[in-house]
Amino acid sequence: xxxxxxxxxxxxxxxxxxxxxxxxxxxxxxxxxxxxxxxxxxxxxxxxxxxxxxxxxxxxxxxxxxxxxxxxxxxxxxxxxxxxxxxxxxxxxxxxxxxxxxxxxxxxxxxxxxxxxxxxxxxxxxxxxxxxxxxxxxxxxxxxxxxxxxxxxxxxxxxxxxxxxxxxxxxxxxxxxxxxxxxxxxxxxxxxxxxxxxxxxxxxxxxxxxxxxxxxxxxxxxxxxxxxxxxxxxxxxxxxxxxxxxxxxxxxxxxxxxxxxxxxxxxxxxxxxxxxxxxxxxxxxxxxxxxxxxxxx
Amino acid sequence: xxxxxxxxxxxxxxxxxxxxxxxxxxxxxxxxxxxxxxxxxxxxxxxxxxxxxxxxxxxxxxxxxxxxxxxxxxxxxxxxxxxxxxxxxxxxxxxxxxxxxxxxxxxxxxxxxxxxxxxxxxxxxxxxxxxxxxxxxxxxxxxxxxxxxxxxxxxxxxxxxxxxxxxxxxxxxxxxxxxxxxxxxxxxxxxxxxxxxxxxxxxxxxxxxxxxxxxxxxxxxxxxxxxxxxxxxxxxxxxxxxxxx
Numbered sequence: 001x002x003x004x005x006x007x008x009x010x011x012x013x014x015x016x017x018x019x020x021x022x023x024x025x026x027x028x029x030x031x032x033x034x035x036x037x038x039x040x041x042x043x044x045x046x047x048x049x050x051x052x053x054x055x056x057x058x059x060x061x062x063x064x065x066x067x068x069x070x071x072x073x074x075x076x077x078x079x080x081x082x083x084x085x086x087x088x089x090x091x092x093x094x095x096x097x098x099x100x101x102x103x104x105x106x107x108x109x110x111x112x113x114x115x116x117x118x119x120x121x122x123x124x125x126x127x128x129x130x131x132x133x134x135x136x137x138x139x140x141x142x143x144x145x146x147x148x149x150x151x152x153x154x155x156x157x158x159x160x161x162x163x164x165x166x167x168x169x170x171x172x173x174x175x176x177x178x179x180x181x182x183x184x185x186x187x188x189x190x191x192x193x194x195x196x197x198x199x200x201x202x203x204x205x206x207x208x209x210x211x212x213x214x215x216x217x218x219x220x221x222x223x224x225x226x227x228x229x230x231x232x233x234x235x236x237x238x239x240x241x242x243x244x245x246x247x248x249x250x251x252x253x254x255x256x257x258x259x260x261x262x263x264x265x266x267x268x269x270x271x272x273x274x275x276x277x278x279x280x281x282x283x284x285x286x287x288x289x290x291x292x293x294x295x296x297x
Numbered sequence: 298x299x300x301x302x303x304x305x306x307x308x309x310x311x312x313x314x315x316x317x318x319x320x321x322x323x324x325x326x327x328x329x330x331x332x333x334x335x336x337x338x339x340x341x342x343x344x345x346x347x348x349x350x351x352x353x354x355x356x357x358x359x360x361x362x363x364x365x366x367x368x369x370x371x372x373x374x375x376x377x378x379x380x381x382x383x384x385x386x387x388x389x390x391x392x393x394x395x396x397x398x399x400x401x402x403x404x405x406x407x408x409x410x411x412x413x414x415x416x417x418x419x420x421x422x423x424x425x426x427x428x429x430x431x432x433x434x435x436x437x438x439x440x441x442x443x444x445x446x447x448x449x450x451x452x453x454x455x456x457x458x459x460x461x462x463x464x465x466x467x468x469x470x471x472x473x474x475x476x477x478x479x480x481x482x483x484x485x486x487x488x489x490x491x492x493x494x495x496x497x498x499x500x501x502x503x504x505x506x507x508x509x510x511x512x513x514x515x516x517x518x519x520x521x522x523x524x525x526x527x528x529x530x531x532x533x534x535x536x537x538x539x540x541x542x
Contacts, residue, residue, distance in 0.1 A: 170403040181389060188450070189372050189376060
């Protein structure tokens with residue numbers, strides 16, 4: 001006999017983790033939309049965000065001020081990305097080579113390895129926990145970890161803010177235009193390389209924020225970005241590459257499927273359920289739920 | 298001749314063994330509407346692409362208001378005050394008409410405020426009679442309306458000095474052709490803007506352009522009023538004989 005309470009509990013857990021996964025996916029899809037490049041080092045920016053959060057909480061602010069540490073962590077990852085992009089990514093797009101996005105993608109793989117190794121050298125392979133003083137919250141009859149709930153609420157708030165800025169600001173308009181045609185915005189007077197820098201910074205900052213918010217849940221160590229990055233990529237394939245609503249809805253779907261599978265089938269295979277969902281979606285809609293069938297150059 | 302606003306000096310473009318544009322000295326005075334005609338493959342669009350910085354030239358220079366545009370990224374060319382329209386529409390299909398118009402304004406106006414930008418955009422929406430569709434996505438427009446909006450988008454550059462239009466009338470119904478013509482004439486009179494128009498439509502060119510440049514085989518074959526060049530035997534032999542005026 002399956003209790004409705006267990007179903008509700010699993011659904012809630014799935015939604016909560018799905019929102020944070022969606023944050024990762026949004027970062028990947030946003031960078032892809034503008035820079036036209038898959039950033040494989042997203043997990044390492046997640047990792048950096050989690051380390052900054054850990055050091056801010058452990059050394060300076062304490063666990064009660066997590067809500068100040070998280071935006072600071074995200075902002076420092078933004079700055080890191082903003083200054084890294086012209087050094088590593090932009091040269092791939094300006095040199096006279098074919099298939100520039102391929103080279104840029106390979107650069108992000110090198111960056112992934114470098115950042116992961118650097119973290120191991122600097123902080124050792126240990127798992128660190130910034131800790132959280134947030135109490136367990138009762139949502140009706142359902143208990144939920146305060147740290148997870150806070151992560152989900154912040155994740156939703158940031159996604160809403162992201163959407164509003166994209167729709168209402170001049171920079172958001174330029175980004176939406178650049179996502180449709182890199183060539184078109186340039187002839188309209190937009191500096192595309194500035195857009196690339198900002199988009200890369202914002203995209204990795206979303207990963208950094210996810211890392212900061214999930215630091216007390218999934219802990220802080222050099223390879224902690226692997227799982228969430230894998231989820232992020234699953235989500236953009238399910239939702240459709242380049243689609244923002246796709247990232248949110250697929251993130252929720254993935255979280256729920258994993259959570260229900262872990263509760264009712266076998267917890268050991270939690271990560272496999274998402275891939276089963278991925279296979280099913282690809283069989284039915286190869287371009288993803290919200291993906292365009294053919295992308296214009 | 299007064300100092301040209303746009304000039305090319307010995308402008309040359311080679312694609313492998315083919316010389317598409319061959320040592321072209323092209324000058325346009327401020328406030329002029331200059332036409333460029335020529336048979337297919339004469340190098341008209343290549344010349345336009347060189348002028349607007351899409352291709353780097355093999356040799357020569359392009360100057361706007363005396364300043365060289367060589368090596369400028371496309372957005373710097375727009376900053377310098379030179380815009381162009383394309384034969385194939387380069388609008389953003391998933392943005393509204395209003396948003397399409399606002400992009401160059403916000404990209405190029407210094408300290409731009411939204412109200413001023415929207416006011417300017419609405420003026421062009423009225424002039425093009427597209428105002429009722431302002432909030433529709435650009436991809437819902439007909440081919441002719443797209444061409445019309447694309448021409449209007451260029452006028453949203455607040456730094457605009459010279460506007461290069463590549464085949465703005467190709468494949469468009471007469472009503473919209475008239476709207477585009479009226480828009481060009483209006484902006485030329487009201488703001489003394491300079492235009493370079495590439496087109497095959499000789500009747501429209503006669504009405505619009507005082508001076509016409511004929512290109513053949515990558516070179517300037519003749520320059521003058523349409524009637525003057527129509528009397529040139531070499532032009533007739535190379536072009537008008539086939540196309541007919």
